[in-house]
Amino acid sequence: MSGFAALYDTFYNCFIQGDRFKLFMLSGLKVTIQVTLCAAIIGICLGALMALVRVTHDKTISIMRPGFASVILKAFNWFAKMCITVIRGIPVVVQLMIWFFVIFPFSRNGIAVSVLAFGINSAAYVAEIVRAGIMSVDSGQMEAGRSLGLNYIQTMAYIILPQAFKNVLPTICNEFIVLLKETAVVGYIAVSDLTKGAYIIVGRTFEAFMPLIAAALIYLLLVMILSWLFGKLERRLRASDTR
Amino acid sequence: MKKLVNILLICLSIITFSSCSGAKNDNKLIMATNAAFPPYEFYEGEEGVGKIVGIDAEIAALIAQKLGLTLEIMDIEFDSIIAAVQTGKADMGMAGMTVTEERLNSVSFSTSYATGVQVVIVQENGPIQSLDDLFDKGGFSIGVQTSTTGDLYSTWDLEDEGLAKIERYNKGADAVLALTTGKVDCVVIDNEPAKSFVAVNTGLKILDTEYVVENYAICIAKNNNALLQKVDKALNELIADGSVQKIIDKYIPAQ
Numbered sequence: 001m002s003g004f005a006a007l008y009d010t011f012y013n014c015f016i017q018g019d020r021f022k023l024f025m026l027s028g029l030k031v032t033i034q035v036t037l038c039a040a041i042i043g044i045c046l047g048a049l050m051a052l053v054r055v056t057h058d059k060t061i062s063i064m065r066p067g068f069a070s071v072i073l074k075a076f077n078w079f080a081k082m083c084i085t086v087i088r089g090i091p092v093v094v095q096l097m098i099w100f101f102v103i104f105p106f107s108r109n110g111i112a113v114s115v116l117a118f119g120i121n122s123a124a125y126v127a128e129i130v131r132a133g134i135m136s137v138d139s140g141q142m143e144a145g146r147s148l149g150l151n152y153i154q155t156m157a158y159i160i161l162p163q164a165f166k167n168v169l170p171t172i173c174n175e176f177i178v179l180l181k182e183t184a185v186v187g188y189i190a191v192s193d194l195t196k197g198a199y200i201i202v203g204r205t206f207e208a209f210m211p212l213i214a215a216a217l218i219y220l221l222l223v224m225i226l227s228w229l230f231g232k233l234e235r236r237l238r239a240s241d242t243r
Numbered sequence: 244m245k246k247l248v249n250i251l252l253i254c255l256s257i258i259t260f261s262s263c264s265g266a267k268n269d270n271k272l273i274m275a276t277n278a279a280f281p282p283y284e285f286y287e288g289e290e291g292v293g294k295i296v297g298i299d300a301e302i303a304a305l306i307a308q309k310l311g312l313t314l315e316i317m318d319i320e321f322d323s324i325i326a327a328v329q330t331g332k333a334d335m336g337m338a339g340m341t342v343t344e345e346r347l348n349s350v351s352f353s354t355s356y357a358t359g360v361q362v363v364i365v366q367e368n369g370p371i372q373s374l375d376d377l378f379d380k381g382g383f384s385i386g387v388q389t390s391t392t393g394d395l396y397s398t399w400d401l402e403d404e405g406l407a408k409i410e411r412y413n414k415g416a417d418a419v420l421a422l423t424t425g426k427v428d429c430v431v432i433d434n435e436p437a438k439s440f441v442a443v444n445t446g447l448k449i450l451d452t453e454y455v456v457e458n459y460a461i462c463i464a465k466n467n468n469a470l471l472q473k474v475d476k477a478l479n480e481l482i483a484d485g486s487v488q489k490i491i492d493k494y495i496p497a498q
Contacts (some may be wrong), residue, residue, distance in 0.1 A: 203390025
């Protein structure tokens with residue numbers, strides 16, 4: 001019995017006393033979700049844009065007439081490639097600190113800086129994922145669309161991208177899971193997310209077990225919900241595959 | 244089969260018990276510390292290889308001498324020191340540790356042997372020019388190092404009262420960096436590191452009034468009253484004959 005009492009004491013000390021769970025972990029959870037969601041939206045938009053530039057360049061530059069348009073496309077392609085190389089080549093913690101301490105040294109809004117840093121970091125990965133998805137669609141689809149009289153943009157929007165989207169869904173889900181877990185490093189720039197919240201409780205109570213396990217379980221739950229949602233979406237999109 | 248299990252169990256319990264009583268080993272005094280807190284404890288020479296020196300190490304050596312024991316220093320994470328003392332892996336913890344209510348729930352503390360001072364660093368021409376500004380005007384953001392006493396005190400005094408927002412950095416240096424670029428309005432931190440931060444960053448100053456004066460003490464397991472009494476007696480003698488002050492003066496020269 002005393003074992004249980006001791007366990008309850010630790011639990012009380014870690015979570016209930018001084019409203020610690022609410023103060024540090026729940027508010028931290030809110031920050032984690034906020035940063036992940038906003039960063040994911042930025043990542044999807046920027047990443048898809050970069051992927052389109054890259055694919056359009058690779059597929060059409062050889063048949064394009066030299067002129068203004070081809071120069072612009074080349075420049076955009078070079079820029080997208082450079083961004084992807086630089087962002088994929090630097091650890092996300094280092095990027096985060098560069099954004100916070102070097103690029104925006106006067107900003108007081110740590111959450112906004114983390115959203116930007118993680119959004120752009122995620123965009124680089126999403127760009128490559130989406131590019132792989134578009135490349136995996138048979139080139140006959142593009143030829144068919146064009147010979148039916150659709151232009152390049154219409155073929156992309158109505159024929160290629162819907163198929164590509166279905167192909168990349170599992171990998172995109174993977175990327176968002178990684179993003180969610182990577183946000184655990186925002187504590188470096190004094191943003192109190194879930195991990196930092198748990199860490200603060202450890203520092204206050206000298207009990208490592210309960211706060212860390214609680215944080216782990218919450219992350220696990222979030223990831224399970226995320227993959228369940230993506231699984232549902234995948235099944236919904238696959239409904240038209242077999243008829 | 245049953246016999247074999249019994250023998251195994253006996254062996255196991257012997258191993259467990261002997262390792263439990265290991266700390267109370269005949270003539271050793273094991274001190275847990277975190278040797279990354281100059282001038283109280285730090286490595287002389289190479290990190291992790293050299294000898295641990297500092298105010299705490301020298302006072303502990305004198306205490307061990309008085310008790311007729313040999314001192315053994317165990318270098319672990321600061322957060323684990325109390326756990327090490329509670330479980331008997333170490334006899335006492337000595338790491339520039341401040342006596343707080345919460346720590347008193349877990350361990351006993353000896354007489355205080357030194358004082359630590361928490362100060363406030365501000366920008367020279369910033370909005371905070373005295374402690375009163377900080378408390379009366381309100382609404383400032385304060386940089387601290389996570390879970391240090393500066394963090395604890397400013398959380399209780401200011402954040403819980405809704406008077407300020409606490410930004411918790413992993414390193415004191417990061418908090419000071421944030422202060423120099425105006426991300427926070429002030430930093431609450433130990434006096435000794437504060438002096439070196441202000442020395443290398445122009446445009447910063449330490450407020451004249453101390454934020455808090457805290458007492459450093461040795462922590463000892465709650466069920467080890469005998470040792471607590473012995474250590475207290477030795478420590479009081481050392482304070483009375485001036486040896487403690489001599490050691491502190493050696494590491495922290497008076498200005």
